[in-house]
Amino acid sequence: MFTIVSFAQNEIKINAKIHENGKRIEVFQEVKITNTSNTTLKEITFNDWNNAFSSKKSALAKKFSDEYNRSFHLSKKNERGETEIFSIVNENANNLEYYRNGNQVDILKIKLSQPLNINESTILKIKYQIILPDSKFTKYGYSESKTLLKNCFLTLASFYSGSQSEENSDDLTSEISNYNIDIQHDNLILTTDLDVEVSNENFSRIKGNGRNNFFIALEKKASYEEFKNKHINAICNIKTKDVNEYQKVLIIDKITDYVAEKLGKSNQEKIMVSQEDYDREAFYGLNELPSFISPFNDDFVFELKFLKTYLNNYLAANLKINFRNDHWIIEGIQHYYIKKYIDENYPDTKAFGKLSRLKILKGYKIINMNFTEQFMYNYLLMARKNLDQPVGGPKNTQIKFNEKIAGKFKSGLSLNYLNEFLGNEYLEKSIKQYIELNKDKNTDNKDFKSILENNSNQNLDWFFNELIYSRNKIDYKITHAKKINDSIEVTIKNIGDAKVPVSLYAFNNKEIVSKNWVENNSKTFKVTIKNDSINKLAINYNTEIPEYFIGNNFYKLNNKLFGNKPIKFTFFKDIENPKYNQVFFVPTAEFNLYDGVLLGMKINNRSIIDKPFNFDFTPNYSTKTSTIAGHGNIxxxxxxxxxxxxxxxxxxxxxxxxxxxxxxxxxxxxxxxxxxxxxxxxxxxxxxxxxxxxxxxxxxxxxxxxxxxxxxxxxxxxxxxxxxxxxxxxxxxxxxxxxxxxxxxxxxxxxxxxxxxxxxxxxxxxxxxxxxxxxxxxxxxxxxxxxxxxxxxxxxxxxxxxxxxxxxxxxxxxxxxxxxxxxxxxxxxxxxxxxxxxxxxxxxxxxxxxxxxxxxxxxxxxxxxxxxxxxxxxxxxxxxxxxxxxxxxxxxxxxxxxxxxxxxxxxxxxxxxxxxxxx
CATH class of the missing domain: 2.40.160 (Porin)
Structure with a gap:
């Protein structure tokens, strides 16, 4: 665990001149470096995000290739960025050697003329030129209408995280530094989350203390609006349809009030909430339908877009963590509070909005489930494919769907689970305390765990070992229940890998009679509960646990004509409904020369989420031969x-x-x-x-x-x-x-x-x-x-x-x-x-x-x-x-x-x- 204060230890002065409407930047940079590491330094490492685009063999290019993203490999040289170093000297004006290792073109290493001891300082002066990449690759960089600068200047690589190549994952970790930046930007409008001391149409002087990242936009026509209140100055250009300025003010005040209450006042006075940031991390489930359907009101869409982006940027600004290794902390807190915000403010909103009002769609769970129920299914989508990964693993090891979607939801669900288990708001108190204590210093997951355990007075090894740093499957099942006098003895089997607390619900018809948290590490164990006219039992009824298979969680003490769940017949397809055995009917049309058009009905049990056992039968009518044909499998x-x-x-x-x-x-x-x-x-x-x-x-x-x-x-x-x-x-x-x-x-x-x-x-x-x-x-x-x-x-x-x-x-x-x-x-x-x-x-x-x-x-x-x-x-x-x-x-x-x-x-x-x- 490290808690070394590095606030204001490093000073970076940048003099930048913009050329070619934002495509090329001429830079002179002076860096005062204080060695706050625990060892003597013989060389200094800089992150060079911009130069990651210079080669089709860089780690960034490999990432694009792995994800079948053709745009980078089909691009022309003038669309890719590069950094050209002209000179690097020390405070005595002596030239210093520098190098890049192989394909790590975005990591610049500078050899010092003499070792830099702990707590000693040195000054480097670097003259270089930036050719910005086309923004089509990552949303940042150059376009005809604007230039977006994020991580484009040379920044000090973290002494603790070490050097790490850019892989388009928003996980670049730099040393906390004080920035003073002069920018000449002829006829371009500058917007930034740094403090502006001087600004006109040709020149701006901006600064920021204790920063490990910042955002600068240069535009021909201004698109950002400032929304200032008692908590924050939010700078936003998220696109909206029919949301007027008054509605925006109300929504932004509502969200910033909520975040300030839950997480505390921001250490950074200005936070950018840009369309580009949202597009990179869009709200999965909000924009999946064509725009002409519009199942949600425009103000609701704007509210969720702003909430998601603001929470992410607030946490990135106020937590000095290793964004590659401890990303799950930010993602977990972000998605925990997104879920809580929606549940509190829009408890009746459905996953597909207004479509749930259509009578023809009333029988579909995917249409009528509550909006935040989709969080669980987004995680299960990968878990059932056996493609889920530990959310606490390094971000650059995750496949795209886990990195962008499933892992984030799993992190939020895991914190929600912990909150339900601990109770008494221990989690939320700990999150707020964790942020407050670490705004000005480096921190990691060990600090977070320590605060959680101190506040709850519990050993939480099981939470971190089973839910964060492993992909152990959580899956519990009630195998038997019998009445004994005025009690019921329930036999529970752990058919998963994880050993975690499990919630046991008892029902009298549809009414919840009791809920108990059961902690037992045995493979099979028995629990005795009071029999208050109980006729049904369920594990994890409200899906507070991110469980692998929720279809085996119900147990009826009486009617078992159809087992513990009745059969439900549905046309086309639906999300998995744990309360039913689902059978789907899908009209089909196939063709071959001898049968002609084959008209039939596919009968199967395949929901949108994969399951172990599947059947699929398709009887067809051959229009050419007037016979029955088809195919099927189990x-x-x-x-x-x-x-x-x-x-x-x-x-x-x-x-x-x-x-x-x-x-x-x-x-x-x-x-x-x-x-x-x-x-x-x-x-x-x-x-x-x-x-x-x-x-x-x-x-x-x-x-x-x-x-x-x-x-x-x-x-x-x-x-x-x-x-x-x-x-x-x-x-x-x-x-x-x-x-x-x-x-x-x-x-x-x-x-x-x-x-x-x-x-x-x-x-x-x-x-x-x-x-x-x-x-x-x-x-x-x-x-x-x-x-x-x-x-x-x-x-x-x-x-x-x-x-x-x-x-x-x-x-x-x-x-x-x-x-x-x-x-x-x-x-x-x-x-x-x-x-x-x-x-x-x-x-x-x-x-x-x-x-x-x-x-x-x-x-x-x-x-x-x-x-x-x-x-x-x-x-x-x-x-x-x-x-x-x-x-x-x-x-x-x-x-x-x-x-x-x-x-x-x-x-x-x-x-x-x-x-x-x-x-």
Whole structure:
């Protein structure tokens, strides 16, 4: 625990001249550094946020790549920022050496001419130039209308946190310093949260004491308004629709009064509440619907936007913490008070606002749940996917959805849980005290814990160990209850990992009779409560505990016709409702050439939040054949939370569709899928091992005939590895198939590279051979230009077509050739390579080459090349053959019949293109 006072120890003077309407800044900076660390310093480290944008190999660039953010890697050099150092001298005007380590381009290290002992001071003078990045990357930097300066000048890296690269996480931690800044800004309007001593249209002198960050806006046209009251001077430009100035004043006074009461008076007189800050950390759940629906009043939207942003900036200004390692403290306090504010001021507001008034939507919990109930579901969204992370872990280790959304809500829910357990406002008293004691000095989580334990007189190791610094699952279940005289003995089982206090509710019908907090670290334990006409029990009834699975929390002492929960039927989809066993009906429409349009109803239990056991049945009516078709599956997901083999999925599935105009196929597949991942979830790296048995029954067809292929069974084992990010994608896999009539082994490797020139190349290699087979037919052979798909794995519109449009549907599997050859299958071996390179945007050139052999024939070498229009990858693509082993294909009078296409009619495929940047 450190509580070293560093207020006013460091002095930074900056003389800055703005050029090119805010794009370039010429800077002379003088820094007086006092060594408040506990060791002698031989060099001084500066944060250089601006220079993080100078390289496509920096930690910031890697973060963008991990999240599939293309804007930075497709940017031009003049859109990216950089810092150019002209000179660095000490107080004796001696030049000093400086350097940057490898790709840590945003960390500047300056070698001192002599060691700086503890509590001694030195002065550095730095002359440099800033080229600001385009604000489209992070909201900060340069744009045509304004320049936003946050962390853009060189700042002293924290002596305690050490150097840390910028990763667009708002967690840059700098030493507390006094700032004196002169800025020449010809014809630009300056707005700042620093104190303004002099300001006109060309020049401003601003200062701030005890600061580790500040905000400066330079605009051609002023967008900020000042709202000054007894607590604070709030400077705001949050966009609103129909909220007038009087309403804004009332709302801002209301919020600042609330924050001052709960957290104390701000140590900083001015706080910026900008649209850019809000856009970076928007209120998830407030803006997810299209604007034309407008389920909330404009003043309510403005109020929540201001509340969220003001709380964040207030806490950042008044807590001198390590923003990377202890971010959860600010996020937890922020979201705890957001929840409390809404619950107190808008207790009847629903998650989807006015939509809850529509009678047709009355039965949907997601529409009618209270506004702050969504906090729990936002956390569960990741926890049920086994993607949640400890909220107390470093911010730069968290995946985007956890960093921006789920982790923040979990932190707030955890503090709310602690408040409910401790009672007597111990939590709120401790939060206020923690802020008051640490406004002027460095602090950390140990100080916070110490204050909580002193005020509550309790050991809170369980809270920090189980909820903050681990991802241990909280999950309790009532397994049995029996009446004994005037009492009820309740058996509770801990089926999770965490050992924490749990709330037990007792009901007489809908009335809560009692609530008890139970503390027991055993796996199974018994609790005795008084029987006051109790007929129902519940754990965590008001979801004060951030529990992993709340659907097993109810226990009825009487009627158990449908178990402890009744069944509820709902159209389309809903959020998980712990009071019911939910069944959903979803109208569906599918298409293939033989069934025509398939109209049906998907019957499933899949809510918006993942669950372990799922069923999904889709009976369809085939409009073309007037028959019943469809598919379905039952699956069980076992999540392994503390193992690289993080998921095991057991599935039993079946399909019954036409494979020809006059014949059905029926496919039955039991399978087990083992999934592995890197412990560092930021690495988009995973492995999978699938074992399945595929049973196929094909009715005989008078249109499509393959001898002795109607019924077969294939054992299939597949292994796959993938490491995917924006810049580089690499994957490989193997496939073993064994049947009575054949056995074959194949493998493929794929590689995609995005170059700094914004060109990319795709490489794929495939190889396969038969161990044994019947060489008299091609039904199980390797496909050269399209797989025969005898396992019915691909969504082929006309799977049995040999001519016509649908015969040209392309699947990037097996041989992967785009041109169609006289020989289309290989029954001994095949080895191919597929290459493509983009020449402009989504226009690519491709080339394929390979060799294959059929039994009884000599091996053949083939090749092809052409143009690929990659309009929407994996969703809609076109291939235009140009030259191949067939010759110059453009000369063919039937060239239209050679064009290949990729089309996917599954919305899930398109959706995955967007969700990968979050998960």
């Amino acid at each position: 699956s069980y997901n076992k999540q392994n939370r503390f193992n690289n083999q993080y998921n095991t999925k057991y599935t039993f599935g079946g399909t019954h569709l036409h494979y020809a105009p006059d014949a059905f196929y029926t496919k039955i597949t039991p399978s087990i899928n083992f999934r592995f991942r890197n412990p560092n979830l930021r690495k988009n790296e995973g492995e999978g091992f699938l074992i399945r048995q595929v049973y196929v029954n094909r009715e005989k067809s008078n249109v499509v005939f393959v001898e002795n292929s109607e019924n077969y069974s294939v054992f299939n084992a597949r292994y796959a590895f993938a490491n995917t990010e924006l810049i580089k994608q690499f994957s490989y896999g193997t496939d073993l198939q064994v049947s009575n009539s054949f056995s074959k082994l194949s493998g493929q490797i794929q590689y995609r590279k995005l170059f700094e020139s914004n060109r990319y190349i795709n490489l794929r290699a495939f190889g396969g051979f038969f161990v044994y087979n019947d060489d008299r037919k091609d039904f199980f052979s390797f496909g050269i230009d399209r797989p025969s798909d005898y396992l019915f794995d691909y969504n082929l519109i006309g799977r049995s077509e040999s001519t016509g449009l649908f015969s040209r549907q392309f699947v990037n599997a097996e041989g992967g050739f785009k041109s169609m050859f006289d020989t289309r299958y290989a029954n001994q071996y095949i080895f191919t390579t597929n290459v493509s390179f983009n020449i402009w945007n989504w226009i690519e050139i491709y080339g394929d080459a390979g060799t294959f052999k059929n039994r009884g024939f000599n091996a053949k070498y083939i090749y092809d090349s052409g143009i690929h229009l990659n309009l929407v990858q994996d969703y809609f693509e076109l291939f235009f053959p140009v030259y191949s082993s067939n010759g110059f294909e453009l000369n063919d009078k039937n060239y239209g019949e050679k064009i290949r296409f990729v089309i996917t009619l599954s919305p899930k495929t398109l959706t995955s293109l967007f969700t990968r940047r979050w998960f």
